[in-house]
Amino acid sequence: MESSFDNIVDRRNTNCAKWDTMDVKYGGSDLIHLGVADMDFKTPDAITEGFRRCTEHGIYGYTDLSEDFYKGILRWFEEKNRVKLTKEEVVFCPRISISASLAVQIYTAPGEEVIIHTPSYDALYEGIIKNQRKALQSPLVKRGERFEIDFEHLESIVTENTRMYVLCSPFNPVCRVWMPEELEQIGAFCVKHNLILFVDEIHGDIVSKDTTFFSSLSLSEEVRERLVVASSLTKTFNIPGVIVSYLLIPNEALRCRMKEVIDRLGMHNPNIFAVAAVEEGLQHCDTWYEEMLAYVDENEKFTRQYFEEYFPEFHIYPREGTFLLWISYEKLGCTEEQLNDWFLHKAKVEVYMGSKFGEAGQGYFRMNIASPRAMLEEAYSRMSKVYAEVTGQ
Numbered sequence: 375m376e377s378s379f380d381n382i383v384d385r386r387n388t389n390c391a392k393w394d395t396m397d398v399k400y401g402g403s404d405l406i407h408l409g410v411a412d413m414d415f416k417t418p419d420a421i422t423e424g425f426r427r428c429t430e431h432g433i434y435g436y437t438d439l440s441e442d443f444y445k446g447i448l449r450w451f452e453e454k455n456r457v458k459l460t461k462e463e464v465v466f467c468p469r470i471s472i473s474a475s476l477a478v479q480i481y482t483a484p485g486e487e488v489i490i491h492t493p494s495y496d497a498l499y500e501g502i503i504k505n506q507r508k509a510l511q512s513p514l515v516k517r518g519e520r521f522e523i524d525f526e527h528l529e530s531i532v533t534e535n536t537r538m539y540v541l542c543s544p545f546n547p548v549c550r551v552w553m554p555e556e557l558e559q560i561g562a563f564c565v566k567h568n569l570i571l572f573v574d575e576i577h578g579d580i581v582s583k584d585t586t587f588f589s590s591l592s593l594s595e596e597v598r599e600r601l602v603v604a605s606s607l608t609k610t611f612n613i614p615g616v617i618v619s620y621l622l623i624p625n626e627a628l629r630c631r632m633k634e635v636i637d638r639l640g641m642h643n644p645n646i647f648a649v650a651a652v653e654e655g656l657q658h659c660d661t662w663y664e665e666m667l668a669y670v671d672e673n674e675k676f677t678r679q680y681f682e683e684y685f686p687e688f689h690i691y692p693r694e695g696t697f698l699l700w701i702s703y704e705k706l707g708c709t710e711e712q713l714n715d716w717f718l719h720k721a722k723v724e725v726y727m728g729s730k731f732g733e734a735g736q737g738y739f740r741m742n743i744a745s746p747r748a749m750l751e752e753a754y755s756r757m758s759k760v761y762a763e764v765t766g767q
């Protein structure tokens with residue numbers, strides 16, 4: 375049966391970071407882009423309708439957060455994540471990239487250390503080092519098919535000078551969804567070493583069919599007292615261009631410090647479209663959201679079948695969360711530069727090479743599967759026609 379997610383929408387010439395900026399970067403308009411982490415699906419109609427109401431009104435004055443904005447977030451968290459929040463705990467911030475950087479600036483001092491797992495989503499890592507803090511990298515370890523946290527390694531790197539722990543949950547780029555026991559162990563580690571725990575849960579709504587997401591906000595009171603969670607609906611409803619996110623900070627003192635800086639920087643007022651998008655998304659888009667998850671699951675199935683048949687040297691790791699796939703090319707025995715060159719110049723498909731996520735990402739690439747199936751099929755067909763040129767067979 376045809377699905378609305380099957381529709382291919384031309385995103386070129388719309389100032390689109392995925393299709394226009396990457397075309398310019400790689401010098402061609404004939405690439406299929408599977409890199410940047412947004413979806414090639416139209417946003418739910420209800421959100422577009424909310425925007426239309428704003429444009430029909432025609433006055434784009436300063437805007438505040440509405441009761442429905444807060445109510446929507448509280449309902450969503452309770453229904454989807456089984457966590458009860460209060461309105462007071464919610465702090466608006468335009469972007470998670472901003473809140474990650476602010477958290478480092480506010481809760482740590484220059485020269486102090488922040489723990490982060492690698493391979494890491496680049497903005498989280500850069501939020502540490504560009505603020506002149508030291509990033510203590512703890513590479514995830516591969517146990518069988520799973521990437522896991524090496525708690526012994528964590529104990530070996532933490533020092534008196536360590537102040538914060540940055541966690542991505544679900545984890546971009548390896549697509550893990552942390553289990554309650556893992557989150558509890560992270561929480562206990564932070565309590566033991568007196569660390570602030572900053573958790574980026576932007577992908578929290580995007581999990582595969584058999585996986586349950588556990589928010590770090592469901593941890594004990596002792597952990598919540600040192601917890602700063604950044605969340606957003608921009609992945610959920612494909613609205614990252616709207617620029618909207620929020621922080622959830624149970625501890626009042628930590629929350630006040632964050633709010634004070636957001637106010638001082640003049641970032642407390644949301645964009646008028648951001649409020650409309652969140653209100654509509656949280657009230658009227660549950661069906662779109664469920665259908666999108668099912669479509670991405672099917673895309674994964676389709677991709678796995680295709681790769682098994684045509685690209686046996688590419689190994690796809692389990693996708694518990696995100697709409698991305700983390701894929702190893704170790705069996706090909708080529709360098710990252712060679713593989714990238716093959717993707718861009720032979721296959722004419724763009725994906726993210728693993729080193730974008732740091733040294734620990736070497737040997738992998740990340741591919742976005744939130745696109746109409748026919749677009750993925752076209753990308754894989756291009757790749758299969760020239761696969762021999764990268765295997766050397």
Ligand SMILES: Cc1ncc(COP(=O)(O)O)c(C=O)c1O
Binds near residue numbers: 411542546574577618
């Ligand atoms: C883990 C993670 N955090 C944050 C972001 C970006 O969030 P924002 O657009 O709110 O800065 C992304 C986008 O891909 C992401 O994958």
